[in-house]
Amino acid sequence: MIERNGIVELLKKVNNLSLSSGHFVPFICQGLQVGIVTEQVCKVLLRYPHVFNVTPAYVTFSPILEGFHQCSQALNDVLLELRSNLEFSSLKGWRDECYEISSSYGSKPFFQIERSGAPIFGIRKYGIQINGYVNHSQQGLCLWFQRRSLTKPTYPGQIDNFVGGGLTEGRGVLETAIKEGEEEAGLEPHLCKNILPTGTISYLHQSDRGIHPLTEFIFDLELPETWLPANKDGEVDEWILCPVNKIFDVLFSKDLKLTSSPVIVDFLVRHGILNIENEPDLPIIAELLHTPLHLLNSVPS
C-alpha cells in the first residue's frame, strides 16, 4: 500500500531547505540568530541602511536602533513601503497581526513583525494542530480532515488537517487550540476535555512567499462517532472522515496542502500504523518530522 520512499520524498518536499545550505545569511538580533535571509532579500535591505546592517555574513538591525519599539517600528515602516511597491508576494496577505520574536518560545521579545512579513526574514513561526480521530464501530480508526474554503487567501480548496492555526502574541498554546477548534469545527468545551498534547513537529520550508521555519504543537482528540464537525468562521467547505486504511489516498492526494502532510505522518507513526515492519524508512521519517530548528537560535559560528 505504501510506495517505497513515498513518505520520505513527501517530507523532503516539506523540508525543502537545508539548515546548512549556503544560499542565505543569518538574521541576527542581540547576538542570536532569529531568521534566515536570502541574497535576493539582502539586496533589497541594502536600500535601508538606517534600519539594517547588511554584510556578506549576516544581517542585523542598524546599531542606531535600540530596543523593542524602535526596531519594530522601523521594520514595520520598511514592510509598508515594500508592500506598496508590490515587491514581495507574501505582503499581499497583510494581516495587521504581529509575531513577537524572541530567543525561544515564550521568552522576552526582541521585536515584533507583521505576520505576512515573517517569511521574508525566514522567521520562526509556531502553530497548533489537532488530530480529530474516531474509533469507529464499523470503520475502525478514522481521522477527520477539512477542505479549506475557496475564499481563503492561502491554499483555497485544498484538503487540510482537522483543526489548525497560527500562534499569535498574547494567547497560550492550549488556549489557541481550543479557540481554533471552536471556530473551525464547532468543538464544544466538553469534547475538549480529552484533548491530549503529544509534542511538536518542525520543518524548514521555502515557498514563493519566502522561508518558513515552522513548529507545530500537536494535539490528539478522540471524538464520538455520532459527533459531526460544524464550521463557524466560513473557512471550511467540507468535512471528510477518512478510515486509516485509506489514509495514504489522502496523504498522496494532489488536493492535500503539502505542509499538512507531516501532521498526518506524525499521527500514523505515534499510533503504530506506520512502523518499521511496513516502512523501512521509519527512522528517517521520524527525524524529518523534527528538523532541528533550535539550531537557528544558536549563537552563530
Next chain:
Amino acid sequence: MIERNGIVELLKKVNNLSLSSGHFVPFICQGLQVGIVTEQVCKVLLRYPHVFNVTPAYVTFSPILEGFHQCSQALNDVLLELRSNLEFSSLKGWRDECYEISSSYGSKPFFQIERSGAPIFGIRKYGIQINGYVNHSQQGLCLWFQRRSLTKPTYPGQIDNFVGGGLTEGRGVLETAIKEGEEEAGLEPHLCKNILPTGTISYLHQSDRGIHPLTEFIFDLELPETWLPANKDGEVDEWILCPVNKIFDVLFSKDLKLTSSPVIVDFLVRHGILNIENEPDLPIIAELLHTPLHLLNSVPS
C-alpha cells in the same frame, strides 16, 4: 517540579557531539558516510594502509579490498590486533556478535563489524526499547524501570528502562522487542499482543568507549497492575514501578543510565505529561529526541 532547562541540559549531555563539529572525519563506504572517526583513531588506522585509506578529509576502505567479505575480514583482523594491544577500552567488551553496515536500515550490507568495535568507527547502531506502563487504580499512570545487574559489563547497578536491547543481524525489530521482553522481564506472549510501536528516537553520544549514533525503536506496552516482571537472564537486580508524579526523581537521579533518559522523556512528551504549558522548552526537547542521524548517511559534501 520540573527544573527550568533541566531536561534540555540532560538531553544535551546525551547529544554531546554535534553533527557539524570539526573534530572528526567521515568514514565513507561506496560513496556514502557510514561512520565518524576521530583524529586519534585516524592516527591508529594509518598503521594499516592495506586496510584503510586515511586522508585529512575522510577514511575509506583501501581500494584493494573488494566486497562484503574482504572488507569485513580485514576490519576484523585489525580489531583483533587492537584488542590484544589494549588500545581501545570498547574492545574489552568483545561480544563475538556483528553489526551489518548498510546505507539505511534493512538494505544490503556493505560490511560487518564486531559490535564492540562499532564505537571506534562511530557507526550507526539500532536498538529497541519497551515502555512498560500501568494505569494503576491507586497510583495512576506508572512506569516500570529495572536496575541493571551488578555483573553487567556496561553500567552495572544503574537504573534503566523497562526492557531494551540492541538489534543484531538476522532478527526483526518487533521480534527483538518480544525476545528481549521475554528474557529480561518474563513478558508472556499474550501480554505482548497490545505492544504499540510509537516511532523512533535518535541521538549522537560520545563516551570513553567511542562515538554512538543510536536510533531506538520505541514501543509502549500497557500492563495489568497485578502483573510483576520476572527476569530470566540474570541481567536485572530489581524492578521499580514509578508513578509519573515521581518520574522526575528517576529522570534526574544519578543512578539513571544517562542514555536511558531520552526514552523516558519521549514517553512523557507523547503522553502529554510534558507539554508546553509546564515545559517552555518542549520544541527543543522534541528536536533533541530526534537528532538527524540520516545526515550521516548522506553523500558527503
